[in-house]
Amino acid sequence: MTTLEGLAHGLSVALQPSILIYSLFGALLGTFVGVLPGIGAMAAITLLLPITYYISSEAALVMLAGVYYGAQYGGSVASILLRLPGTPQSAVTTLDGYPLAQQGRAGVALFTAMISSFAGSLLGIAILVLMAGWLASIATQFGAADYAAMMVMGLVAASTIGSRQPAKSLAMVVVGLILGTVGTDVNSGAPRFTFGQTQLLDGINLVALAMGLFGVAEVIANIRKADRHGPPNRVGLRELIPARDDLRRICAPILRGTTLGGFFGALPGTGSTISSFLSYALERRVSRRPQKFGHGAVEGIAGPESANNSAAITAFVPTLTLGIPGDPIMALMLGALVIHGIQPGPMMLEARPDMFWGLVVSFGIGNLFLLILNLPLIGIWVSMLRIPFRWLYPAIIVFICLGVYSVRGASFDIVMVAAVGAIGYALALAAFSPALLLLGFVLGPLIETNLRRALLVSRGDPMIFLERPIACGFVIATLALILLPLARRIRQGRG
Amino acid sequence: MTRMTTRRSLLAASTLAFGLTALPALAQDWPTAPVHLFVGFPAGSSPDTIARLVAEPLAEALGQPVVVENKPGAGGVIGVQQMLAQKGDGHSIGITINGPLTTAPRLIPELGYDPQADIAPVGLIATSPLVLAVSADFAAQDAAAFVADASARPGEISYGSVGQGSGAHLTAELFAGEAGVELYHIPYKSYAEVTTAILGGEIDAGFMAPSGALPHVEAGTMKMLGITSATPFAQVPDVPVLAGQAGLPDDFRAELWNAMIAPAGTDAAVIERLNGELQTILADPEIQQKLLAIGWQVQPGAPADLADRIAADTEMWGAVIDKTEAQQ
Numbered sequence: 001m002t003t004l005e006g007l008a009h010g011l012s013v014a015l016q017p018s019i020l021i022y023s024l025f026g027a028l029l030g031t032f033v034g035v036l037p038g039i040g041a042m043a044a045i046t047l048l049l050p051i052t053y054y055i056s057s058e059a060a061l062v063m064l065a066g067v068y069y070g071a072q073y074g075g076s077v078a079s080i081l082l083r084l085p086g087t088p089q090s091a092v093t094t095l096d097g098y099p100l101a102q103q104g105r106a107g108v109a110l111f112t113a114m115i116s117s118f119a120g121s122l123l124g125i126a127i128l129v130l131m132a133g134w135l136a137s138i139a140t141q142f143g144a145a146d147y148a149a150m151m152v153m154g155l156v157a158a159s160t161i162g163s164r165q166p167a168k169s170l171a172m173v174v175v176g177l178i179l180g181t182v183g184t185d186v187n188s189g190a191p192r193f194t195f196g197q198t199q200l201l202d203g204i205n206l207v208a209l210a211m212g213l214f215g216v217a218e219v220i221a222n223i224r225k226a227d228r229h230g231p232p233n234r235v236g237l238r239e240l241i242p243a244r245d246d247l248r249r250i251c252a253p254i255l256r257g258t259t260l261g262g263f264f265g266a267l268p269g270t271g272s273t274i275s276s277f278l279s280y281a282l283e284r285r286v287s288r289r290p291q292k293f294g295h296g297a298v299e300g301i302a303g304p305e306s307a308n309n310s311a312a313i314t315a316f317v318p319t320l321t322l323g324i325p326g327d328p329i330m331a332l333m334l335g336a337l338v339i340h341g342i343q344p345g346p347m348m349l350e351a352r353p354d355m356f357w358g359l360v361v362s363f364g365i366g367n368l369f370l371l372i373l374n375l376p377l378i379g380i381w382v383s384m385l386r387i388p389f390r391w392l393y394p395a396i397i398v399f400i401c402l403g404v405y406s407v408r409g410a411s412f413d414i415v416m417v418a419a420v421g422a423i424g425y426a427l428a429l430a431a432f433s434p435a436l437l438l439l440g441f442v443l444g445p446l447i448e449t450n451l452r453r454a455l456l457v458s459r460g461d462p463m464i465f466l467e468r469p470i471a472c473g474f475v476i477a478t479l480a481l482i483l484l485p486l487a488r489r490i491r492q493g494r495g
Numbered sequence: 496m497t498r499m500t501t502r503r504s505l506l507a508a509s510t511l512a513f514g515l516t517a518l519p520a521l522a523q524d525w526p527t528a529p530v531h532l533f534v535g536f537p538a539g540s541s542p543d544t545i546a547r548l549v550a551e552p553l554a555e556a557l558g559q560p561v562v563v564e565n566k567p568g569a570g571g572v573i574g575v576q577q578m579l580a581q582k583g584d585g586h587s588i589g590i591t592i593n594g595p596l597t598t599a600p601r602l603i604p605e606l607g608y609d610p611q612a613d614i615a616p617v618g619l620i621a622t623s624p625l626v627l628a629v630s631a632d633f634a635a636q637d638a639a640a641f642v643a644d645a646s647a648r649p650g651e652i653s654y655g656s657v658g659q660g661s662g663a664h665l666t667a668e669l670f671a672g673e674a675g676v677e678l679y680h681i682p683y684k685s686y687a688e689v690t691t692a693i694l695g696g697e698i699d700a701g702f703m704a705p706s707g708a709l710p711h712v713e714a715g716t717m718k719m720l721g722i723t724s725a726t727p728f729a730q731v732p733d734v735p736v737l738a739g740q741a742g743l744p745d746d747f748r749a750e751l752w753n754a755m756i757a758p759a760g761t762d763a764a765v766i767e768r769l770n771g772e773l774q775t776i777l778a779d780p781e782i783q784q785k786l787l788a789i790g791w792q793v794q795p796g797a798p799a800d801l802a803d804r805i806a807a808d809t810e811m812w813g814a815v816i817d818k819t820e821a822q823q
Binding site: 045046049050053139140141142143144184185186187188189191196198199201202268269318322323324325326328331332333334335336338339341343344345346347348408409410449453456457 | 537538539540541543544547564565566567568569572573576602603604605606607653658659660681682683684685687688690691692694695697698706709710711713714716788789
């Protein structure tokens, strides 16, 4: 089946009324849970799973997939308006989205987020259709050494975002790395820093950490303003349309973000949170006005938002082409297929073309629907700011608790989110960047596991990082990232 | 004073009388409230799917809702801990894999429960063997050749597992020990990672679920050299059993299993009722077919059979853990 035939066949599957309805319902629910801080795609898919037993496998998959990519849209809304990321991957959107909202340009920020999300998804679909086979082969060729070298590069590249003071930035990254060591040591099986708590054996819950650092901390910071509410501005359609200047600025970041996200999404185990962080770091580095970042640069929204949406689409590459889920949510979706007696694997494209192409086309329809749905909703989201804080913030705390609990049903995590919230508030007072802590926490365990695994594979020989072409490339890039600014500074010093 | 004593003794007497009459009534009326079924794995995982397959007919039979409570973490241990943390009125039961009942006391410090003393076995549900999977490019075509290769170059053939002390790790070590060879262990976090590593050539082999390896075998990128069950497994009938070949003993068997449990001290009549319903449910050919499709062979039995299985596996895996700890 050629690509065109496939798409035509997919259209005939995805446009069946029942499939269409489930797809749109999934996308709508995804946006909704994405907007609510703490409650993410994982919780919604878990809730929907029992329903999927009773509907066709195609309908089940397009619905769950809709929740997955729909959540990527919603996540940025609260990030921009309230500095409360709806999902961990939209945490980085707070950095420039919130300052824009403070400047009365919330509409532009939301529009940028929506249009970038849409463009990222669409280009992600193109990557999925045209390069799925190639990406899948890359995914199996990536060894532990390659992952380790790539993540180190990511850490170096991103470790200066969101803060002006290098010492404070570095301190936050290190704290994040240390928090990432909590849990069972993969190589020896020994518990590390768990203090006898079985709940910590699998590490600190990412959602609890992100929601504590950003959500709860932000609520605490606003307690003193309890009687007030946000700027009572009404957003007409005119305020939504960015200036020509803004539009010009977001095109290149969208393309770069999509490429970055498309690549990381397809690699099992990396995913959309890392994509959005790295895209932000990349935009800041290539920008001609890096000083604007953190003060309302639209590029800082466009890049990460297109990256995480693109990653959410290409995350289906290893799942559909190899039967290998890249993250827990994908594993959940695979579980839904298995219940229907479908064992996803390398033969699925040939054995069930209706499934693959139907899903691909449903991505396109779902994303178009999300764009049409979300643009008029921007006005409503912004008017949410007119709710007095004394009503809004307690509601947010309730949603955060629900969301954190929904991840694995542990009341331990609610205590955790409260404690992290208090620490996050202290950090904010001292002008430390919580985004960098989160970055260290996300990348740290990946670097450690893959570094140690690479050394196990090579029987202790560190040359593995130079002998493997992919790893070697990343090592050279990392050195360049560190040495080039140094060299520039030395030259400037001489001049 | 006397009045108080009288009142107190009256109270005691009435409690006693009430207790005496209430106890048998409890088992008869059970369940009087929704039953909570604790599972130590997330929604969509295979223990969760098994629990949901059982929960629906169980609710019908008991006339009360059966609520699946996913409490994932620590290899299923948190599910067992959470079940034990509920008030022991017979309405909190669990479905768990073998690990939390057999190897967990050895692997997890401050486990908080003793599988022998704190768990009342209800019944085994299903078992799943593991297959020895290698990349299609790997030279050996069968288990005998694999073992010959491994003894020719000790410690050089690498295998992946889903973590130190996991079923995949201990099965490989049991296999290596019985075959008299030495394999090189590289722990991963999930079967997805192990599969990718085998396909990409980072590791040579791995013990994994037949359903996990099957799609890649069909695609021609993987092969299965043997299976750890005592008899051929219906999902992959062509894969030869490892027992009795390649220098392995005839009684070689290593299986993962799922079982229903309750907190110790649960009324014996309740356990009996649950076991009876479970056996009825597992006798349904449709349930058997659904379980087999996800790689599980129905294996019903009495509570005592499960107790024996726990004891035997605890001993068998304990010896393997002793061996791996001595190596470290």
